[in-house]
Every structure is written in C-alpha cells, then in structure tokens.
Amino acid sequence: MIKLKTFNLKGIAPAKWERVFVFCLHHADSFMAGFLDKEGDFDEGFRELFALPKIRVLGRLEGEKGVQIVGPVVDEVRGVFYRLQEPAFYGKQPNLWEGKLLLKGRELLSISNYTDRLIHLTKGEMALLEKEKINQDGWEEVAMAIVEGNINEPADWDDEELKGIASIISHWLAEDKKH
Numbered sequence: 001m002i003k004l005k006t007f008n009l010k011g012i013a014p015a016k017w018e019r020v021f022v023f024c025l026h027h028a029d030s031f032m033a034g035f036l037d038k039e040g041d042f043d044e045g046f047r048e049l050f051a052l053p054k055i056r057v058l059g060r061l062e063g064e065k066g067v068q069i070v071g072p073v074v075d076e077v078r079g080v081f082y083r084l085q086e087p088a089f090y091g092k093q094p095n096l097w098e099g100k101l102l103l104k105g106r107e108l109l110s111i112s113n114y115t116d117r118l119i120h121l122t123k124g125e126m127a128l129l130e131k132e133k134i135n136q137d138g139w140e141e142v143a144m145a146i147v148e149g150n151i152n153e154p155a156d157w158d159d160e161e162l163k164g165i166a167s168i169i170s171h172w173l174a175e176d177k178k179h
Helices: 014-027 046-050 075-090 123-131 159-178
Strands: 005-008 030-038 056-061 066-072 098-103 106-112 116-121 140-142
Touching: 014 075, 014 098, 014 106, 014 116, 014 123, 030 046, 030 075, 046 066, 046 075, 075 098, 116 123
Parallel strands: none
Antiparallel strands: 005 116, 005 140, 030 066, 030 098, 056 066, 098 106, 106 116
C-alpha cells in the first residue's frame, strides 16, 4: 500500500495551477476522461482523444449522455489535455469536464465538474514538486481513503450497457460523417 497525501486544489491561483497541472501531465502514464454528449455533440477534445491509438471506452456517464475513455498518456494526449485545461490558467472555466491522470494505475490528479481538483502525492512526488520550486503553500489537505485500482482491467458489461455504448459511438460516427 502506498501512502498518499491528498490535497484539494480548487482555490489555488491560476498560474500555480498551470505548473501543478503540467507537472502531473508530465509524470502521468495513463488517463481517464469523461465527456458529455451535449445537443448531439460531445465535449471539446473527445474526437481528438478518441481517434488516437490504444484508446478504449471505459463506460457510460450520466445514463446515455456521455462516455468515459481511457488510454496511455502520449504527446498528443498531453496536447489535448493542456488545451482543454488552458482557460483555467487565465482564471476562466476549462473545457475538461472530468479527467484523471494516472501513474501506474493510481490517481495522481483528478478533475471533476470542470474545476474540482484533487492531487494525490507520495512523499517522493512531493519532494519532486519542491525540487521544481512548486510550493504547496495554501493547498488544502483532505482526509481521503484512496482505493487503488487498475483502469486497464477489462470491464464486465451486460448487453444493455454494451448497446448504450455502441449507440453513443454510432451516433458520434454518423455525426462525424456529416462534417
């Protein structure tokens, strides 16, 4: 079991958030992103990520109105994640609704509802942050039980869940052909 400290980063300054986000993006080896289907089109970034190799659908979100996708963090993923988060570096709402950056199957950073942000760090990672002169002043430490899991384990879906996911992807592909 790895001991982790968890911090709520919702209230940190935009410039500091950018440095923390880039740190996590650099160290992560896989990701999970949740995208909503808004008015027949998914959130920004979905098509770019979904088109990359080794991307898998993890499950549905919000009933039939969204999906979670997972995959390895490669340069293209880093670019999309950075671009989706970039407005937050200027004090605006980012475009990433839900995302997780993972390292060896455990959460390093989680984002939900656009601006709710938690970072989960080992002592070694905290030392790396300090080495890179990213101080943790003002971070709100929270008590949280971390359940470690591996997103690479195959999901056990029933027929209805598979039909729902197939419907979402089919709808997206049909819409994409119109453009």
